[in-house]
Amino acid sequence: MRISAIITRIIQQMKRDRRTLALLFLAPLLVLSLMYFIFNSNEASVTLVVSNAPAPLIDKLKETDFTIIVDNDFSKKQLQDKEYNGWLAVEQNVSKLTLLNDDPSLAKALTMQLAQILQPTQASIGSMKTDYVYGDQDTAIFDIFSPMLIGFFVFFFVFLITGTALLKERTSGTLERLLATPIKRSEIVAGYMVGYGLFAFLQTIIIVLFGIYVLDIVHVGSIWLVLLINMMVALVSLSLGALLSSFAASEFQMMQFIPLVIVPQVFFSGIFPLDSMAEWLQNIGRIMPLYYAADALNGVMYKGYSLSDIIVNLSILACFAIVFIMLNIISLKKYRSL
Amino acid sequence: MGNQAISIKSLEKRFQHKQVIAPLSLDVPKGQLMGLLGPSGCGKTTLIKMIMGMLKPDSGTIQVLDLNVPHKQLLNDIGYMAQSDALYTDLTGEENLHFFAKLYSLSKAERIERVAYAASLVRLTDDLRQKVENYSGGMKRRLSLAIALIQNPKLLILDEPTVGIDPVLKKEIWQELIRLKDQEQKTILVTTHAMDEAERCDQLAMLRSGHIIAQGTPQELKEHYQAKDFDEVFVKAGGDVQ
Numbered sequence: 224m225r226i227s228a229i230i231t232r233i234i235q236q237m238k239r240d241r242r243t244l245a246l247l248f249l250a251p252l253l254v255l256s257l258m259y260f261i262f263n264s265n266e267a268s269v270t271l272v273v274s275n276a277p278a279p280l281i282d283k284l285k286e287t288d289f290t291i292i293v294d295n296d297f298s299k300k301q302l303q304d305k306e307y308n309g310w311l312a313v314e315q316n317v318s319k320l321t322l323l324n325d326d327p328s329l330a331k332a333l334t335m336q337l338a339q340i341l342q343p344t345q346a347s348i349g350s351m352k353t354d355y356v357y358g359d360q361d362t363a364i365f366d367i368f369s370p371m372l373i374g375f376f377v378f379f380f381v382f383l384i385t386g387t388a389l390l391k392e393r394t395s396g397t398l399e400r401l402l403a404t405p406i407k408r409s410e411i412v413a414g415y416m417v418g419y420g421l422f423a424f425l426q427t428i429i430i431v432l433f434g435i436y437v438l439d440i441v442h443v444g445s446i447w448l449v450l451l452i453n454m455m456v457a458l459v460s461l462s463l464g465a466l467l468s469s470f471a472a473s474e475f476q477m478m479q480f481i482p483l484v485i486v487p488q489v490f491f492s493g494i495f496p497l498d499s500m501a502e503w504l505q506n507i508g509r510i511m512p513l514y515y516a517a518d519a520l521n522g523v524m525y526k527g528y529s530l531s532d533i534i535v536n537l538s539i540l541a542c543f544a545i546v547f548i549m550l551n552i553i554s555l556k557k558y559r560s561l
Numbered sequence: 562m563g564n565q566a567i568s569i570k571s572l573e574k575r576f577q578h579k580q581v582i583a584p585l586s587l588d589v590p591k592g593q594l595m596g597l598l599g600p601s602g603c604g605k606t607t608l609i610k611m612i613m614g615m616l617k618p619d620s621g622t623i624q625v626l627d628l629n630v631p632h633k634q635l636l637n638d639i640g641y642m643a644q645s646d647a648l649y650t651d652l653t654g655e656e657n658l659h660f661f662a663k664l665y666s667l668s669k670a671e672r673i674e675r676v677a678y679a680a681s682l683v684r685l686t687d688d689l690r691q692k693v694e695n696y697s698g699g700m701k702r703r704l705s706l707a708i709a710l711i712q713n714p715k716l717l718i719l720d721e722p723t724v725g726i727d728p729v730l731k732k733e734i735w736q737e738l739i740r741l742k743d744q745e746q747k748t749i750l751v752t753t754h755a756m757d758e759a760e761r762c763d764q765l766a767m768l769r770s771g772h773i774i775a776q777g778t779p780q781e782l783k784e785h786y787q788a789k790d791f792d793e794v795f796v797k798a799g800g801d802v803q
Contacts, residue, residue, distance in 0.1 A: 236652060397647040399643065399647060400647035
């Protein structure tokens with residue numbers, strides 16, 4: 224009853240605040256699209272050299288967006304000199320793909336599309352070996368960090384909106400007034416979690432569907448798992464935002480948590496390769512919720528993991544949420560000891 | 562014990578090193594309208610917050626309606642109006658009232674009845690559908706008062722309820738407070754620094770620098786200090802402390 228009173232109130236308030244709603248639902252899509260176009264802007268001009276390929280394969284390749292050059296006498300040196308994007312040499316059992324990889328996103332797009340084309344006819348061509356002129360397959364690319372990007376936007380916008388909403392409640396005195404009524408501290412926190420959780424849930428659905436169906440971000444695994452992970456991210460972010468708002472005296476101070484809390488998490492969520500980091504640096508990453516979220520999202524969307532593969536990550540996220548929620552309930556003691 | 566709505570014994574509170582409430586004892590008899598009088602910064606709000614259980618005293622005890630503060634039941638029995646208007650300005654007056662009514666677990670029928678009653682009491686019925694951000698200062702104060710009355714509490718604790726309210730409405734609110742006391746046997750504790758309001762109280766306690774410097778009926782106080790009005794009482798009583 225009391226929880227539902229808070230939930231109803233939050234919905235009423237949010238419905239009136241059109242701008243915040245727009246920020247919540249449209250801003251992530253805008254930024255996500257922008258990043259998508261930035262990282263994929265020259266995808267159309269991919270040039271692929273093909274050697275010794277059977278005619279049906281060449282025809283199939285020509286159906287793609289790639290510019291296809293058939294040259295049976297080609298070398299890695301030529302590839303490097305002429306700056307073509309890739310060279311596919313078909314031999315008896317193994318076809319060898321050499322990627323220039325000067326732009327990892329192009330190389331990745333090429334590999335992915337080739338893999339799709341070659342898959343049905345795999346028997347005739349045999350397995351594919353990939354070689355790189357520059358870098359290697361671990362080079363970061365949009366496809367790898369786009370799943371993490373989805374998680375990040377959910378985290379960021381939910382954090383921002385709940386943090387400032389609860390802060391407003393503290394500074395306007397309404398929180399204190401609330402605690403002069405028989406409401407339990409846990410009911411306030413629960414009301415907040417569910418009330419803003421509803422909006423976070425809608426936002427998550429919109430971001431995920433937009434990312435997958437409009438921007439065509441790779442997703443190999445189940446979309447339900449992607450939603451589940453993002454809901455968990457939203458919950459962590461919701462409880463963390465609410466908690467940190469008790470350490471801020473104004474909206475301006477709330478904003479100051481962004482470089483402290485949000486930005487470092489981005490560094491540890493897969494944009495930069497974690498394996499090459501020093502041990503102590505990797506350990507810092509392990510205390511950040513987005514590290515686990517990005518790992519799980521990447522696993523599901525890019526590698527096709529199932530629930531059992533990401534259950535550890537999900538549990539850790541749940542622990543973060545539970546700890547933050549408990550701390551929230553305790554922090555309200557500042558206003559009322561009961 | 563049974564006759565006191567609020568019973569405070571040797572209560573003390575300091576912030577950092579500043580003594581805000583000196584050891585202080587005060588009784589508010591049931592069914593009376595008690596005025597807590599004092600200049601700004603004398604510790605009125607601190608005292609009120611301790612009675613509400615929102616601040617922990619350093620020492621001393623507070624009993625409200627025969628229960629030790631803090632107590633969960635008391636949150637139901639006390640109608641509280643804070644010094645600053647704690648309202649959701651993006652909601653309408655009606656939505657604010659209904660929200661708080663729900664927090665007191667009133668049934669839907671009760672809620673509608675109490676919201677209508679409280680709103681008509683403070684003359685806000687016609688403005689209920691407006692957003693609070695469009696309210697004037699006085700309207701916000703009246704809405705806060707309506708919220709304090711929403712669950713029909715036995716005890717009303719009002720922190721400067723008439724600040725920013727025009728004289729006509731101020732008079733009406735005081736008439737209503739007196740009616741609530743007389744007809745519904747409510748105990749009311751009001752803080753004020755307006756001397757004209759002091760006259761209307763049954764009992765007065767004058768607070769200065771965390772001390773109760775004088776206590777009694779308005780008549781007693783005036784006689785004791787041989788003063789014509791309360792401004793004079795206050796000046797004379799204040800002189801005793803220094």
